[in-house]
Amino acid sequence: MPKSVKPSVGVQFGKANTTTIKRWLVESEAREFRDWQYPNVKFRANTNRTKASVFLVLHEGGKSLWKKQGHFPAMCLKTFFNGLPQLLAKRAIGEISNSSELLTLEDLLLWYAEHVSTNTTLSKSWRDNCVSMIHKQLLPKVGHQKITEFDFICIDSLLVKAMLSAEYPPHYIRLCVNVLKRAFSAACDLRLLAVNPLAGYRVQFSLKLGPALETALTETDLTELFAALQGASRPANLLFLLMLMFGTRINETRLSRWEHFAGDYWIIPAVNAKTRQEHRLPLTPAAKALLYNFKQWQLNNVGKRSFLFCGEKDVISKRTAQYWSEQIRFKEFTSHALRKLCRTIIADMGVDTMVGERILNHALPVLLRTYVHSTLDKGVLAALEAYHQHLVKRGFVGAT
Incomplete structure (x- = not known):
């Protein structure tokens, strides 16, 4: 050497x-x-x-x-x-x-899997799902095909119809098709391919997508929702109450540590937030009481822990959190519906649109960020206090 x-x-x-x-x-x-x-x-x-x-x-x-x-x-x-x-x-x-680095779809898909797996600007869950679809679905079904011979007929017969025959749901097939389309698009953008053979293709050409299942929660569901939450395990109760009270995402909530609740704020670190920006949520009296009661329960029944939601080693997995959501399903809905319900109720209460966007930590245009931090944050506490009192009137009772 x-x-x-x-x-x-x-x-x-x-x-x-x-x-x-x-x-x-x-x-x-x-x-x-x-x-x-x-x-x-x-x-x-x-x-x-x-x-x-x-x-x-x-x-x-x-x-x-x-x-x-x-x-x-x-x-x-x-x-x-x-x-x-x-x-x-x-x-x-x-x-x-x-100019032809990628000859087969296997070359393309393996390249794209590595391309997205190292891109930390994308959420880890999206990257993991994308790589999983590539290895479990796309490579076995279309990996052997030459890129120059791949066309609309190939994706229809080798992927879409093959997955339909295997009884995969149409909406999952659409996700797999979108991953393949993104792989071609990214390779063309980076000049690894000169032509995109799937340009203009839509999965609706090959299958009819029915309407998505009704997964919405409305304010009229609050009575049944609170009853379901009371019947769930204590950690599941807190997880989904926090999502309902603050409109947080399931991963942001699941990864919460006690150190994130500092003084009068719940601080969601940038590494846990989908927007990759730290998010500060003011704690209302109702929220403080809920957290205090849960911490006492945890100390008495589980012991001192860093995380609010503990697994055998540290924090519960995303799969476990999704399993917990099954404990509260009195009708067909997803845990994300709690976040949507929060947004709907505060909008119906007349909360300013920008304040509502700030509470849910939606990504905002660069020019608005300074304005948000200096002005809109002042209205977040008032909005959350009014919203939490509204929930109390509708039957919310923090676990004691």
């Missing part, structure tokens, strides 16, 4: 042969493997380190192009390296197109 060059973090260097690559997969924690003799070749281990993708990396037009050559140990490394000089020579003289 040249003394002037240091290995990159997460990269192991050595001689790229079958024995060494197998040992690297089993014994090392480095994600990539390289051989100084072949600077254009990179091995990247999969998550469980049972195999590795083999990439040919070229620097063209001011950017790095990663072209997958296959998977180890399925491919013969000796044959690949023997043919590498000829392959590079053909690319250099243009016999192999330098």
Whole structure:
């Protein structure tokens, strides 16, 4: 290894042969493997380190192009390296197109999965769902298709109709189609593809989407809702009461720590907020009493904890929170309906629209943010106090 060059973090260097690559997969924690003799070749281990993708990396037009050559140990490394000089020579003289990094839908989808999984500006739940759809649905059904041969008929027969035959609900099929469309669109935006074969395609071409299930809650449902909350477990009761009282999202609420309730405010850290901005909610007397009573219950029945909603190790999972929501379903609705109900009621009470948007922590235009922090925050406490008193009149009773 040249003394002037240091290995990159997460990269192991050595001689790229079958024995060494197998040992690297089993014994090392480095994600990539390289051989100084072949600077254009990179091995990247999969998550469980049972195999590795083999990439040919070229620097063209001011950017790095990663072209997958296959998977180890399925491919013969000796044959690949023997043919590498000829392959590079053909690319250099243009016999192999330098612009086509992505040849199959497998190339596209694996690239897009990595592209979104490292994008922290997207919510973790969305990234996880997207990657899950890619590996569980899209790769098995359309991954083998060549991009140049993929069209509307292919997505209709190989994906939409195949999922319908497997009895997947139409709205889930639409989500899978949208992930595939976004993958093509992102690849075109980054100039990895010259043409988007799904441009203009809509899932309605292939299936009829019925109206979504009625998931709304209205103010007339409050009596039954409060009764259902009283019958739920104590942590579930608090989780969904906080969502109803403050219009918070389920993840923002689920991840709450006691340290987030400082003085007269509930502070939702930027890392927990969908908008990636810290959100401060003033605590009303009703909210303070609810939290105090729950903390005493937790100390007596669970013990001292950092999180309000504790699992076996630390905080409950999102799946557990969704399971809790089943405890309060007196009709078909989602936990997100509590947030919508909060917004509806405060709007019906005459709360200023911008104050309502501030309470729910909706993303606001940049020019309004300074105004919001300096002016609208003054009206949030008054609005929440009036709203919580309205809930009390409608039957809300904090657990004691």
